Structure formats: structure tokens, C-alpha cells
Amino acid sequence: MLLTIILGFFGGLFGANGIPHYLTGVTGQEHPSPFGSSSVVNAIEGWAMFLLGGILWYFAWIQNYVLSAFISAALGMLVIALVHTQVWVKNPEFYKRMLPGRN
Incomplete structure (x- = not known):
């Protein structure tokens, strides 16, 4: 089950x-x-x-621990979302370079 949780987490993180x-x-x-x-x-x-x-995700053996796999993948997705929000908040120059006209 631990392997399912770890692989599910990183599968969600990398996918997101x-x-x-x-x-x-x-x-x-x-x-x-x-x-x-x-x-x-x-x-x-x-x-x-x-x-x-x-x-x-393929190697996470989700068929044995479906709920654990989905929860860990969802947490991985949430973690990378929070990382991205912090990067954008702390580096507003990305907006200026990527989205001209946005302040």
C-alpha cells in the first residue's frame, strides 16, 4: 500500500x-x-x-488500493498547484513577460 501511495502521489504531481x-x-x-x-x-x-x-500511475497497482491511490494522486495535484501559485505570486515579472498589458 505504501508504494501505491507514493507512486500515486508523484503520478498526480507530475501529471498536473x-x-x-x-x-x-x-x-x-x-x-x-x-x-x-x-x-x-x-x-x-x-x-x-x-x-x-x-x-x-500504471505501476501504482491502483486496483488493490483504489481509494488510497486516488487520494494520494489528488494530494500530489494539490501540492503542485500550491507550488505554482507561490511561484507566480513571488515572481510577478513572469506576468509582464508572458502577458503584456497585465499589471
Whole structure:
């Protein structure tokens, strides 16, 4: 069960982390990331996050501990959402660079 919780948590975390990178990448926008901020890099990074999240979810053996897997994945998604909100709050210059006209 512990392995299910750990893999579920990181599967949710990586899967949810792929959303902003993938969406900004496929819409041609820049988004800060460790590998660069171009739209191509972000589209690839988002795709890789989805893939990694799916692989972790596959190996989580969710059929044995369904509720634990879903709760841990939801917590992983919440954690990365809170991380992203803190990054955006503490770095308002991202708005100015990415969204011209937004104060």
C-alpha cells in the first residue's frame, strides 16, 4: 500500500505539473521551466510530465488500493498547484513577460 501511495502521489504531481507547460507550449507562449522557456521546450516538457505521471500511475497497482491511490494522486495535484501559485505570486515579472498589458 505504501508504494501505491507514493507512486500515486508523484503520478498526480507530475501529471498536473504537465498541464501549464503543455498548454502554454501548444499555444505558442513562453513559460518558465528548468529547461528553457520556449514554447517547443514547454510542449515537450508537458508531454514528458504526462508520460511520466501515466507510467507512475500504471505501476501504482491502483486496483488493490483504489481509494488510497486516488487520494494520494489528488494530494500530489494539490501540492503542485500550491507550488505554482507561490511561484507566480513571488515572481510577478513572469506576468509582464508572458502577458503584456497585465499589471
